[in-house]
Amino acid sequence: MYPAVLNNKYIKNPSSVGIIPTCYDGGQKKSGVDIAPGEMLKAGLATQIEKMGYSVNVLPDEDCESHKPESEISVEGSNVLNLVWTSNVCKAHAARVEEQCRLGNFALSLGGDHSLALGTITGSSRVYGEDLCIIWVDAHTDINTLSTTDSGNLHGCPVSFLLGIETHPELAWMKPIIRKDRFVYIGLRDIEHKERKIVKDNNIKAFTMHHVDKYGIGAVVQMAIDHINPNLDLPIHLSLDVDAMDPSVAPATGTPVRGGLTFRECHYLCEAIAETNCLVAMDLVEVNPLLGDESAFNQTVAVGNSVIRCALGETLL
Numbered sequence: 001m002y003p004a005v006l007n008n009k010y011i012k013n014p015s016s017v018g019i020i021p022t023c024y025d026g027g028q029k030k031s032g033v034d035i036a037p038g039e040m041l042k043a044g045l046a047t048q049i050e051k052m053g054y055s056v057n058v059l060p061d062e063d064c065e066s067h068k069p070e071s072e073i074s075v076e077g078s079n080v081l082n083l084v085w086t087s088n089v090c091k092a093h094a095a096r097v098e099e100q101c102r103l104g105n106f107a108l109s110l111g112g113d114h115s116l117a118l119g120t121i122t123g124s125s126r127v128y129g130e131d132l133c134i135i136w137v138d139a140h141t142d143i144n145t146l147s148t149t150d151s152g153n154l155h156g157c158p159v160s161f162l163l164g165i166e167t168h169p170e171l172a173w174m175k176p177i178i179r180k181d182r183f184v185y186i187g188l189r190d191i192e193h194k195e196r197k198i199v200k201d202n203n204i205k206a207f208t209m210h211h212v213d214k215y216g217i218g219a220v221v222q223m224a225i226d227h228i229n230p231n232l233d234l235p236i237h238l239s240l241d242v243d244a245m246d247p248s249v250a251p252a253t254g255t256p257v258r259g260g261l262t263f264r265e266c267h268y269l270c271e272a273i274a275e276t277n278c279l280v281a282m283d284l285v286e287v288n289p290l291l292g293d294e295s296a297f298n299q300t301v302a303v304g305n306s307v308i309r310c311a312l313g314e315t316l317l
Contacts (some may be wrong), residue, residue: 036112083168122162185207217269
């Protein structure tokens with residue numbers, strides 16, 4: 001049995017994990033990402049976490065189809081897709097994350113695409129307020145606004161809403177209380193020109209793969225934590241898109257980009273965040289079992305489950 005994070009500053013003791021599967025794929029166009037939570041659980045994730053010493057509560061799958069509107073709305077000057085549906089799903093997901101955080105549990109969200117972060121981070125922020133720090137691990141910045149997105153896919157837009165850069169009446173249930181100085185990127189390597197300008201104009205801290213190459217993952221993670229939580233006295237929410245890892249590590253994902261984090265770099269990142277004893281919530285998103293062959297799928301699910309265990313305190317010794 002591997003040790004759990006028993007000294008977490010915010011999670012009740014004995015430690016409990018609430019696993020929140022949300023099978024949503026409407027934030028992008030490729031089918032398959034919606035079945036990932038079930039496949040990760042089928043691969044033994046809950047049992048693996050229990051063997052670490054946690055109690056585990058697996059919530060029922062969110063019925064995303066029941067949140068689908070009869071008709072969608074169009075946004076002037078934008079080709080955005082599924083705005084109402086995404087809003088409805090994320091609003092429901094936020095309530096479930098909030099519930100787990102209020103119970104003192106570690107809130108583990110399994111997606112689904114990265115538009116779900118609208119709900120996951122809103123839910124945890126309702127409990128932890130503006131003290132909440134966000135570590136966003138991704139190949140992409142996901143900070144498009146409704147007017148800058150070329151694809152219309154909302155999985156490329158959640159950060160702009162979470163930081164209050166973008167707003168829309170359909171998402172009025174969100175309160176953008178995430179402070180920009182408590183948000184940091186790690187692992188970026190595919191940034192659209194318009195997104196680059198948004199990041200720079202808003203002075204958002206970002207560590208790209210150039211920084212990982214230059215300084216090493218250990219220094220990058222330390223610099224990121226020092227930026228958002230220098231005294232280790234604030235709660236942390238980790239949002240991890242599997243495409244942050246190189247496609248040779250996690251091939252079954254919708255928007256793979258070469259040159260990503262290695263197996264050990266991503267695991268170290270999660271281990272180091274666990275060592276802060278401040279991690280209160282985590283999202284693992286964008287696993288797509290239908291992309292690639294069976295071997296690629298099994299590998300990506302196994303790696304996804306493995307980095308989750310590291311974030312919960314699994315260590316090599």
